[in-house]
Amino acid sequence: MTVIKHDIRRGAYYDSVVLMQLQCGLIGLPGIIDAGVVMATTANCELLAANNLLSDSIAASPDDLLIVVKAENDSSASEAIRQVDSLLARRRSSASQDFRPRSLSAAVKQLPDSSWALISVPGRYAAAVAREALELNQHIFLYSDNVSLEDEIALKKTAREKGLLVMGPDCGTAIINGVGLGFANRVRRGPIGLVGASGTGLQAVTSHIHNLGGGVSHAIGTGGRDLKSEVGAITAHQALDLLARDPETKVIVLISKPPSPDVATKLLSAAQATGKPVVVDFIGYPPPARKLGNLHFATSLSEAAELSIRELENWRLVTKELESPVSSLYLRGLFSGGTLAYETLLSLQASLSPIYSNSPISNSQVLQDPLHSEYHTIIDLGDEFFMVGRLHPMIDNDLRIRRLRQEAADPEVGMILLDVVLGEGSHPDPAGELAPVIKEVIGNSGLMIVAIVIGTEDDPQNLQSQVERLSEAGAVVFRSVTEAVNHVSVHLSRHAKNEFPPVTLDRFAQPLAAINVGLESFYESLTSQGAQAIHVEWRPPAGGNEKLALLLARMKK
Amino acid sequence: MDIDNANQNAVERMMSARPILKGVVTARDVIPGMKDNLLLHAGPPIEWARMSGPLRGALIGAMLFEGLAANETEAVARAERGEVEFDACHHHGAVGPMAGVISASMKVYVIENVEHGNKSFSNLNEGYGKVLRYGAYSEDVLKKLRWMNDVLGSALADALAQSNGIDMRALIAEALHMGDEGHNRNKAGSLIYLKLISPLIAKVVKDDVVESEVLQFIGDNALSVLNPVMAACKAMTDAAHGVEGSTIVTTMARNGTDFGIRVSGLGEKQWFTAPAEIPVGLFFSGFTQNDANPDIGDSAITETAGIGGFAMATAPAIVTFVGGTPKDAMNATLEMYEITFAESKYFTMPSLDFRGTPTGIDLRKVVELGIAPRINTGIAHKNAGVGQVGAGLVRPPLSIFEQALLAYAEKYEL
Numbered sequence: 001m002t003v004i005k006h007d008i009r010r011g012a013y014y015d016s017v018v019l020m021q022l023q024c025g026l027i028g029l030p031g032i033i034d035a036g037v038v039m040a041t042t043a044n045c046e047l048l049a050a051n052n053l054l055s056d057s058i059a060a061s062p063d064d065l066l067i068v069v070k071a072e073n074d075s076s077a078s079e080a081i082r083q084v085d086s087l088l089a090r091r092r093s094s095a096s097q098d099f100r101p102r103s104l105s106a107a108v109k110q111l112p113d114s115s116w117a118l119i120s121v122p123g124r125y126a127a128a129v130a131r132e133a134l135e136l137n138q139h140i141f142l143y144s145d146n147v148s149l150e151d152e153i154a155l156k157k158t159a160r161e162k163g164l165l166v167m168g169p170d171c172g173t174a175i176i177n178g179v180g181l182g183f184a185n186r187v188r189r190g191p192i193g194l195v196g197a198s199g200t201g202l203q204a205v206t207s208h209i210h211n212l213g214g215g216v217s218h219a220i221g222t223g224g225r226d227l228k229s230e231v232g233a234i235t236a237h238q239a240l241d242l243l244a245r246d247p248e249t250k251v252i253v254l255i256s257k258p259p260s261p262d263v264a265t266k267l268l269s270a271a272q273a274t275g276k277p278v279v280v281d282f283i284g285y286p287p288p289a290r291k292l293g294n295l296h297f298a299t300s301l302s303e304a305a306e307l308s309i310r311e312l313e314n315w316r317l318v319t320k321e322l323e324s325p326v327s328s329l330y331l332r333g334l335f336s337g338g339t340l341a342y343e344t345l346l347s348l349q350a351s352l353s354p355i356y357s358n359s360p361i362s363n364s365q366v367l368q369d370p371l372h373s374e375y376h377t378i379i380d381l382g383d384e385f386f387m388v389g390r391l392h393p394m395i396d397n398d399l400r401i402r403r404l405r406q407e408a409a410d411p412e413v414g415m416i417l418l419d420v421v422l423g424e425g426s427h428p429d430p431a432g433e434l435a436p437v438i439k440e441v442i443g444n445s446g447l448m449i450v451a452i453v454i455g456t457e458d459d460p461q462n463l464q465s466q467v468e469r470l471s472e473a474g475a476v477v478f479r480s481v482t483e484a485v486n487h488v489s490v491h492l493s494r495h496a497k498n499e500f501p502p503v504t505l506d507r508f509a510q511p512l513a514a515i516n517v518g519l520e521s522f523y524e525s526l527t528s529q530g531a532q533a534i535h536v537e538w539r540p541p542a543g544g545n546e547k548l549a550l551l552l553a554r555m556k557k
Numbered sequence: 558m559d560i561d562n563a564n565q566n567a568v569e570r571m572m573s574a575r576p577i578l579k580g581v582v583t584a585r586d587v588i589p590g591m592k593d594n595l596l597l598h599a600g601p602p603i604e605w606a607r608m609s610g611p612l613r614g615a616l617i618g619a620m621l622f623e624g625l626a627a628n629e630t631e632a633v634a635r636a637e638r639g640e641v642e643f644d645a646c647h648h649h650g651a652v653g654p655m656a657g658v659i660s661a662s663m664k665v666y667v668i669e670n671v672e673h674g675n676k677s678f679s680n681l682n683e684g685y686g687k688v689l690r691y692g693a694y695s696e697d698v699l700k701k702l703r704w705m706n707d708v709l710g711s712a713l714a715d716a717l718a719q720s721n722g723i724d725m726r727a728l729i730a731e732a733l734h735m736g737d738e739g740h741n742r743n744k745a746g747s748l749i750y751l752k753l754i755s756p757l758i759a760k761v762v763k764d765d766v767v768e769s770e771v772l773q774f775i776g777d778n779a780l781s782v783l784n785p786v787m788a789a790c791k792a793m794t795d796a797a798h799g800v801e802g803s804t805i806v807t808t809m810a811r812n813g814t815d816f817g818i819r820v821s822g823l824g825e826k827q828w829f830t831a832p833a834e835i836p837v838g839l840f841f842s843g844f845t846q847n848d849a850n851p852d853i854g855d856s857a858i859t860e861t862a863g864i865g866g867f868a869m870a871t872a873p874a875i876v877t878f879v880g881g882t883p884k885d886a887m888n889a890t891l892e893m894y895e896i897t898f899a900e901s902k903y904f905t906m907p908s909l910d911f912r913g914t915p916t917g918i919d920l921r922k923v924v925e926l927g928i929a930p931r932i933n934t935g936i937a938h939k940n941a942g943v944g945q946v947g948a949g950l951v952r953p954p955l956s957i958f959e960q961a962l963l964a965y966a967e968k969y970e971l
Contacts, residue, residue, distance in 0.1 A: 015874040020839035036842035043685040051843030099891040102926045106895045541925045552925050
């Protein structure tokens, strides 16, 4: 025996959708067979009648809320009617999620302050996502690997044109304005800025800096291939330039696995041009010196951290004359001592390029004709090529003087480096012969002459007088290769002026806001660090249908 | 060819269209290509054999209404023998809700897009209960249709003749600020319509009883304005059709069997179709999902023009359709921004800080992201004549967008 009960709420208005939901709720109660909840309009009442839910006894007007339940027994019906208010008041307790966009463009609209896109989608999709992010004016943290070298180069060139950074691909670590991206340690903020082609290298150095009491301004990853010659360290150059301009950064640390030599040279020149102390750790790359101008070479990650702290303590802005009059010209080194020539080459090859020698370290440095210098050249005049029928240049200055005049006549030469080796067996007065020529040459062409004087005050040539006469002639005199090389490097290392738009600092100074595409854990990490972030619910384009995806890619061009 | 430029052009035309409700006229006198033995219906073209229950019922009813058949049996026989022609409303500048059947003698709303000069048409809304658009064709249904044609239609025609027309774009924009999304909820729009038309009706209808009946009929029906709103959307989307190279969707329509779309840069009668889905939603007392017919009606023209399901964020009263909370409604609209080319200049949503509604479905984005448009819809009973059984949400099958993309690639040799 079924029971029909009803309730009428006079003058109560609810939208029909709310009523349909209430009806659903009533039907779901125990013992209820059917229910109808309507505003009692004629049409609605007819509908209820058609479903056998309306008894004649019901008198309701269109402004009334009519609730009818059909139940298995009287108590179920009454209980259902009693539940109406609580059902009406019921809210979905499951909190609705914030909207998760499916596309980068929607994400950027949702978070217009975003400056960063963290991309960790499968490699074959990563370049396309990164391109889109660049179009949306985002810096990129590209965690994905298996991105082709061609794509990496193209992405980085596009980014550079727009003043944007592409950190990666295969970039695991960065810290931007105190927020770790990807895998990063929680380190205090501070004045040490890092550029790293190695994620764990950055983690090790930033952690060590923190543990030594220091702090990090930004740690910028570049991806492991950035320092390959094909890529040309595009990101590392941008990062160095950025940290050079960043007033929060006082000391810079540059970490990489061994870069290709041409890339290393340009990067070290750029590092010198920052005018800030730069600690360099090219892991496994023989340090050319402990120090070259503002560059300090570390041999381990922990030493890199220690040096950066030390340099911070001794910090002063290196006032390098960026427009040094000789900086666009070449060095010619005219050595009597073979080992001195070799050590000089070893140190300078890191910052001067191209550099040649008749006593090269690598095959690419071979000077084709020892009688004619090219670009930067280090000549060992004691080499047997020059020795045929001639005395050694430590005894006989004739060859060196002729070569000195020859080099000075070359308008591309800006600096000539000489060694003067005193002591038993050497020429009794090298300064006596060299100083007049030095004076003449400086007078004629205005170039810079640097002399390395090797000897002791007990030597027969009178060290002090030799140094004085060379200095009076206009030479810059040093007592060791190390000091001389430092001087040469500071004056001659060439840093091409940046012809691309700089990466603007203000986006690095703002609180980090980022779009995450890929690994959700990166998004969670961002939000747990207090950064604003949006996670994109990314899926392969066209559901992974490659034909359609290719078509869409063509339609975007 | 620059697709973005083409789409910009198409969407600009869609938004700048200015649909004005100009009058009510007999279909035969105003709809291009209309003739006595032609019946128009919702959705893409379809042959009698494949039609669903509600569409067949509505066509039978229209044949009876027109005197093309004396009874149901004769109507079915004539339809089967091909003695009556059927065509899509959309091929004639017209749209109709649910079955969307329009016959030659029916009075239709005439909308003129005064910006671009194109016209569009829709039938008069019958209200609730047993109605032709859900496939009912009993005598009382036909009787109501005759009253609508003779009394209501004439009154509206005379009333509108007294005015410069009703600016539908302004009406929709206002209704969106009053809780309508323009498809499933047209309460506010219908009241605005009533407000605008009442003084005009009072002026032209001399008989007080008739005047009262007419006003009562319009006012009781919260869907009164749905048909002119749909025709307005049709005028807007037609203005956007035929832009060379554009990937903007200009039609979404269902006939109860197939879901079909058309694309601006592709052919005028080039439909991409697949079986229509059964909507998911809330059901009236006594009905369940099992009673539902596959998706039917031209009303998805509202979503095509950037309102309806796309404007859920502005219709908090009906959020239950999309999950129950206002946030779900916001998310529904935010999702549609993903697949649209622009944001409406004229239709804005207070809840989204007056952001424009997502406008101009871009075929490329639908396929790329795999997000099909959301359509708010009424749900018809699968049997002719039972009527509406609920309301809910449906999405077109993704495959028709993929088909269209391939056809686009072929046409433009990509």
